[in-house]
Amino acid sequence: MVGRPRDERTRNTILRRAADIASKDGLEGLSIGRLAADLGVSKSGLFGYFGSKEELQLATIRIAAGVYLDEVVQPALEVPPGVKRVWRLCDNWLSYSERRVFPGGCFFFTVGAEFDARPGRVRDAVAAAGLEWSRLVARTVGDARRLGELAEDTEPDQLAFELISFMETANxxxxxxxxxxxYRRARTAIRARLGVADSAARPS
Incomplete structure (x- = not known):
């Protein structure tokens, strides 16, 4: 029990490095041997943390999701519901990619393209993360519509699809x-798209 906090910190350090690698080379680019060499630790020690390549990949997805939550989602949730929160979500995402929080840009963009046609637990985890993000953007759009800040005929899933497309294209x-x-072009496109929807909601 005494060594557990240190072990958890070590595990998180390993996984953060794994996420950096995967953002550039994909989850298939991960290996116990490569991580051991990068971090200067033994392969047997790393294997004790994960046991298999698939478990390493799944743990890497979880740590990347935590970073994504901290960088993109949580700061936006501090903004009151409405168009400003929609904008903050989008701007946070663009900033997260632009600042290369992961060196390969958006971690989930990279691994989503890698696993979109590969059935299995890793694909399921990647797909679940992507679906959660899409649903969050759509819910945020829906909140803005209910508040009267977007036109009544705004379709949240459609607008979320468009906004995410702008972001991923910039990445x-x-x-x-x-x-x-x-990134500047994406921000201009998002502002215009939200601006059109916002102006349509206002009485003439």
């Missing part, structure tokens, strides 16, 4: 073309 283009302007 992809910034990586593929080394184009930081993609």
């Amino acid at each position: 992809a283009l910034s990586l593929l073309h080394d184009d930081p302007a993609a």
Whole structure:
């Protein structure tokens, strides 16, 4: 029991490094051997934490989800419901990608593309995280509509799809073309899309 806090800190350090690697090379790019070499520890010691590559991958997804929650979601939830919270969610996401919180951009964008057609526990975990994010954006849009800040005919799932598409496109283009302007363009597109919806809700 005495050594457990230190063990947990060590495990989290290992997993944070694993998430950084996976954001660039994918979850299949992870291995006990690679992590051991990067961190200067024994393979047997790392194996004792995870036991298998799949368990390492699943634990890496969980630690990445925690980072995502801290960087993107929680700060937005401090903003009152409405269009400003929708904007904050989107801006936080773009900032998280732009600042390279994970060196490969958005962790879940990378591993989602990697596992979208591969059945199994890892794909299920990645899919669940993506679905949770989409539903959060849609709920936030729905709250703004109920408050009268978006047009009554705004369809939350559709608008969430569009906003997420702007964000993910910025992430992809910034990586593929080394184009930081993609984030500015995404923010402009999101502001315009929310602005159109907001103006439509106002009486003429």
